[in-house]
Amino acid sequence: MKTLGERIRELREKEDLSLRELARKAELSPAFISDIELGRRHPSPKVLKRLARDLHTSPEDLKRFDSRPPLKELRRVASENPRFAVAYRRVLDSDVTPDQLLDLAKGKPIRGKKR
Incomplete structure (x- = not known):
């Protein structure tokens, strides 16, 4: 990338x-x-x-090419909707890879995971 x-x-x-x-x-x-x-x-x-x-x-x-974490944006979104904070924590606690998250964002199913 x-x-x-x-x-x-x-x-x-x-x-x-x-x-x-x-x-x-x-x-x-x-x-x-x-x-x-x-x-x-x-x-x-x-x-x-x-x-x-x-x-x-x-x-x-x-x-889209900036690899720095968007901390301000994450904080803003999580403060506006607490469900995002819960979702972020679940992602961090899971074994989902960055590639799997990118696939999910593109609407593709997560490979190697049961839904």
Whole structure:
């Protein structure tokens, strides 16, 4: 699976943009974009939005490749609906693999599990 930085580089190259060109368009330094592409730094939501705009994609597309845990979003969702907190705990206590969870999110049955 690609990382966020790899996805940004892929889109930048698809748009035939150099690091400097993307940096100028997004009003960032080339070094910062290089660090993002290499996984040394992560963009803020504001920067992610600018990069998405300049790479002709959506922030949501880029977020799909962010491997950092979405802790703020998990807390918000669990506080809005306590059933999510119960579900998160059950997932953590189970032996479900990340691949099985991704399959479940795509609407596929969990392999190797009885329902």
